[in-house]
Amino acid sequence: MTSPDAGTPGAERGIQGTTPAIEVGDLVKAYGEVKALGGISFEVAPGEVLGLLGPNGSGKTTTVTMLSTLQRPTSGIARICGHDVVADAARVRELVSLTGQYAALDGGLTAVENLAVFGKLTGLRGHALKTRIDELVEQFDLGAVRDRRVSALSGGMQRRVDIASALVTRPEVLFLDEPTTGLDPRSRASVWDTVTGLRAEGITVLLTTQYLEEADRLADHIVMLNQGTVVAAGTPGQLKQQIGAAVCEVTLIERSDTERTLALLEGLEIVESPSEGTASGAAAHPRLVVRAPEGMATVSEVITRLRGANIDVVDIGLRQPSLDEVFLQLTESR
Incomplete structure (x- = not known):
């Protein structure tokens, strides 16, 4: 330029x-x-x-x-x-x-x-x-x-x-x-x-x-x-820090495992859970987002619980909160 x-x-x-x-x-x-x-x-x-x-x-x-x-x-x-x-x-x-x-x-x-x-x-x-x-x-x-x-x-x-x-x-x-x-x-x-x-x-x-x-x-x-x-x-980084720690994102293979997975993760804070009939369609892989205050230790805990119940996943990983999650949390009560 x-x-x-x-x-x-x-x-x-x-x-x-x-x-x-x-x-x-x-x-x-x-x-x-x-x-x-x-x-x-x-x-x-x-x-x-x-x-x-x-x-x-x-x-x-x-x-x-x-x-x-x-x-x-x-x-x-x-x-x-x-x-x-x-x-x-x-x-x-x-x-x-x-x-x-x-x-x-x-x-x-x-x-x-x-x-x-x-x-x-x-x-x-x-x-x-x-x-x-x-x-x-x-x-x-x-x-x-x-x-x-x-x-x-x-x-x-x-x-x-x-x-x-x-x-x-x-x-x-x-x-x-x-x-x-x-x-x-x-x-x-x-x-x-x-x-x-x-x-x-x-x-x-x-x-x-x-x-x-x-x-x-x-x-x-x-x-x-x-x-x-x-x-x-x-800054984008500062806003993401406002809602705290990183999150563990879990993508399940079967939608029928959703309720059982939510029960297995009791005690952990669920930031986002899949719902039936969403815009993504019933055939889409359901996704859960769990607050991960202990970082990889939280991810390891999630993996242990799912493995013990023989629940298979497409993907599981640790990431920082997105701006979408920041905005939703900041505006949900307004």
């Missing part, structure tokens, strides 16, 4: 050492009597990727629209590189760029033509525009599709063009609102590579997602939202 330079429009890289790229303090957004956000707070350092997680309706997109000046907060503080999103909205718009949940492209235009449209909308013309388009084509590996209509491109390639369009003016902060929604695994991996490259370039990224695996892989820090409030914040 190309390196950002101090001469680009909207650059304030001299202040980044001391000023948060994103600062949110007790931010509230209400629609009449309904609070979409109930007073959230967090900061993002320059050049970091923040994963903003939560289910539908948790307030992720509402947060992004206020930080990008598309909505006004009801109350609280929201600043981008030190600039208030309400009092200095015009300056904030020069510093940020946003891609929504669906690519905002003209399918009848080619990839390069779409980049040109976005460039002209931001004031680029002539040689400067051509140079920037060439940089983005190389940066996002669009050379093979640069002259193809966007409507003929794969979902992942369309998303690449969409993100490239958002970077025409080299923003300080890029908001990616659920950028991999609806993409197949290969296209999703391509977007993940793109986000990793943005971090390497020093661009601050706020990534909203429902995919906890995505945040685990990409984010330096994570903020978990539920019903408009922050339920947890920290």
Whole structure:
């Protein structure tokens, strides 16, 4: 990727050492009597990727629209590189760029033509525009599709063009609102590579997602939202530590052994147990997750009990808790 330079429009890289790229303090957004956000707070350092997680309706997109000046907060503080999103909205718009949940492209235009449209909308013309388009084509590996209509491109390639369009003016902060929604695994991996490259370039990224695996892989820090409030914040590792020890995961061969296995593991804490008629189907191998405070000693105990009862397994092993388990535990009582 190309390196950002101090001469680009909207650059304030001299202040980044001391000023948060994103600062949110007790931010509230209400629609009449309904609070979409109930007073959230967090900061993002320059050049970091923040994963903003939560289910539908948790307030992720509402947060992004206020930080990008598309909505006004009801109350609280929201600043981008030190600039208030309400009092200095015009300056904030020069510093940020946003891609929504669906690519905002003209399918009848080619990839390069779409980049040109976005460039002209931001004031680029002539040689400067051509140079920037060439940089983005190389940066996002669009050379093979640069002259193809966007409507003929794969979902992942369309998303690449969409993100490239958002970077025409080299923003300080890029908001990616659920950028991999609806993409197949290969296209999703391509977007993940793109986000990793943005971090390497020093661009601050706020990534909203429902995919906890995505945040685990990409984010330096994570903020978990539920019903408009922050339920947890920290690095992926810190969040996993919040629910304690590692877990022992057991995958049985026969679903008919489920009840007997649960009885055999009495006294151990079952984090997750299989249930009949799940979405995975009755033929799927049932999976149990047991808290493992003693690590491999707990795994050994589980193996001993199952072996004594002649219960066969597909797999058994020790692993750290997943972000999914963290989120479920933190939100189960809400």
